[in-house]
């Protein structure tokens with residue numbers, strides 16, 4: 217099989233790309249994400265038709281946020297789009313006339329990194345995506361581990377704090393409440409409120425109030441040495457690294473890959489994650505340590521991974 221199309225369904229944009237066997241993107245197009253399930257199917261079909269013009273493509277892989285069933289056909293439930301048992305594979309296949317594979321977006325990103333990014337050379341890889349929330353993907357023995365019902369690796373909702381912060385999923389103390397882009401903003405606002413004298417740069421980048429602080433301000437301020445911004449990254453890293461130590465107990469991978477917008481900061485966030493991981497790794501003095509690596513494909517991982525999963529059929 218030669219070229220396939222990867223589709224990444226985001227909250228605001230749907231991206232489609234023609235991807236070759238080496239994971240290179242040959243053409244892309246983006247369309248706004250419509251508000252209705254029917255609209256999304258139409259938009260995917262349009263994007264696939266547009267991007268495939270002039271190419272011979274064999275299959276389509278779709279990465280979607282949500283629970284995707286074990287047949288990789290139906291989105292059981294999605295948090296952002298109003299999908300409830302949405303038969304996405306059948307609907308898109310009817311429109312585009314190509315075989316379609318549907319995959320959870322974090323699984324698709326993990327597969328992309330494993331095949332063409334930071335996971336190359338490893339057979340056992342666990343990925344976490346620190347975006348707005350926290351997503352995950354598991355590769356065991358070179359295979360994507362989807363679980364019996366297709367919904368494995370939902371790490372973000374592991375309960376790490378009994379009776380902790382309320383989560384959007386309805387539970388309390390979920391890991392993504394402590395390790396995610398949203399958590400980072402909360403840390404920064406709280407710290408800026410408590411010690412504004414240590415957040416001069418950070419507050420200056422926003423509107424001057426703690427509530428005006430956004431994710432991009434924290435990155436910029438940390439690079440300029442703002443103590444509150446740096447401390448906020450450390451707090452996020454502390455929770456992320458401790459969670460990776462738990463995942464090492466479960467999966468014993470040779471590499472963890474940390475992706476998502478937060479990982480764009482590189483060693484600013486990766487070094488404290490590694491430190492926390494070593495601190496909490498059980499028996500750490502006497503066992504081999506998995507590497508903790510930054511993702512390499514950035515925002516392309518999901519699209520490239522979905523296209524490759526479609527190629528594998």
Ligand SMILES: [Zn+2]
Nearest residue numbers: 373383385390
């Ligand atoms: Zn939750």
